[in-house]
Amino acid sequence: MSGGKFNAEAIIVGAGPVGSTLASLLGAGGVECVLAGSTGGPRPGGPVRALAMTLASRNVLQAAGAWERLPREEIGYFQKMRVWDANGTGAIEFDSAELCLPTLGYIVEQTLLDDALAGAIQTHQCLSAVVADRAESLDIGRDRAVLRLEDGRELSAPLVVGADGFASGVRPLAGIDYPTHEYRQQALVCTVDTERPHEFTAWQRFLPDGPLAFLPLSVPRRCAVVWSTASDRATELLRMNPAAFDAQLAHAFDHTLGAVTTISARGAFPLRRAHAERYCRPRFVLAGDAAHCVHPLAGQGANLGLLDAACLAQVLLAARARGQDIGALEVLRRYERWRRGENGAMLVALDALQKLFGSGSGALQWARNAGLDLVDASDMLKNLIMRLATGTLGDLPLLARSPLPARP
Ligand SMILES: Cc1cc2nc3c(=O)[nH]c(=O)nc-3n(C[C@H](O)[C@H](O)[C@H](O)COP(=O)(O)OP(=O)(O)OC[C@H]3O[C@@H](n4cnc5c(N)ncnc54)[C@H](O)[C@@H]3O)c2cc1C
DSSP: OBTTEEEOSEEEEOOSHHHHHHHHHHHHTTOOEEEESOOSOOOOSOOOOEEEEOHHHHHHHHHTTOGGGSOGGGOEEESEEEEEETTSSOEEEEEGGGGTOSOSEEEEEHHHHHHHHHHHHTTOTTEEEEOOOOEEEEEEOSSOEEEEETTSOEEEESEEEEOSOTTOSHHHHTTOOOOEEEEEEEEEEEEEEESSOOTTEEEEEEETTEEEEEEEOSSTTEEEEEEEEEHHHHHHHHHSOHHHHHHHHHHHTTTTTOOEEEOSOOEEEEEEEEEOSOSEETTEEEOGGGTEEOOGGGSOHHHHHHHHHHHHHHHHHHHHHTTOOTTOHHHHHHHHHHHHHHHHHHHHHHHHHHHHHTOOOHHHHHHHHHHHHHHHHOHHHHHHHHHHHHTOSSSOOGGGOSSOOOOO
16 A cells, blocks of 8 residues: 555445444455544544444454453343333333343443444454545446545555445445435434333333333443434424433333433434445445444344344455455345345334334224234244344344354
8 A cells, every 4th residue: 555545455435333343354354455434532522322232243243353342341231121102001021031041132332332343453454444535436447446535545446345324425426326214203312320220121112203212231220212203302302401301201211210310412313214226336335324224213223234244244255265356246246135135124124113103093003002912922923023133033144143142
């Protein structure tokens, strides 16, 4: 590499959880990569976002060398999930003991994950991280793709990966459409201390305008809150003084964990559903939120993206070992066929759940109460949903399949 020109085997645009994980997996496999984005480092005091992570994601992060870098004492985990409807009597409970697992999943603050991934990336000699501006153009040639950044630097490789999130800048440069449905909802996030301990349970109460989740952090009386609600209501809640907000939040949660005290900044994120019309072109491929975006009601977005990263790494490393061109369309199509179907099924399922629980219609209210009770009574269905929630169902990449892990 010299001056403003960077040559590599793969350029990964976007150093979020998905791009960083992919870079680390490819770096561990000896692929010369450039990761274009900004990794880890100090951030201004914005809202703290926590991610529910599946057991499969833990395996992928372990393979990427990031899981071991997370401070163990700060990883939350949950052994139970309780989901119930504010407008009725339906409820469902999941328990890790039913699957003979020590935990159903983990809760990790995103800043900790970013730092752990940034640390993992530094261990690979063949991997360079460059701080990148917006990409200005993408030229796809016969043997290489060239990405030009706004500051004039040029990145060139046989493969460019777009892992730069929902508002990806490289996806349109590659001419890939991203049909998007806006839910006209926002997810308000914050961290709270609760009067009663969370009992290592992930709690979700479905309110008429969206789900409210309390996710257990490592401290027994501390939770990450994700409150999906109509956009104007979210704006109103963001503007409230702390005491009024805490009172509204405890009320909306039916005082399940007693009084709550917000201990972080509050932030809100618009909610959408989107799926790229295709995942690849010759010498270009999408992963993570750049390829698909789901409602956060089941905490699946980053988990799907980490599976993308693990599948893509598996496909690329296998092709490279056979001496194939990793940017060839036939190689990239293997990944697309694998992941587009799996992600599409999850998109449809989460959208149906959002519609079922987001409706005030009497018939749907009856259906969801009956449905929750039915699921609670059926071992087979519950087992299936728990396997989905833990990320242990479906056609998993090898890196996500390693032996079932214990608590953090
Ligand atoms: C409220 C809320 C709660 C959520 N909770 C969960 C949860 O519990 N569990 C879960 O699995 N998922 C959850 N998600 C979804 C999850 O946050 C996303 O799916 C995940 O962050 C996607 O990762 P990514 O790396 O694909 O994209 P991003 O996290 O968006 O990262 C993309 C990166 O690319 C960078 N970038 C953008 N443009 C450029 C460019 N031109 N050049 C270089 N870099 C660029 C960005 O700065 C960013 O660092 C939640 C989402 C929301 C909104």
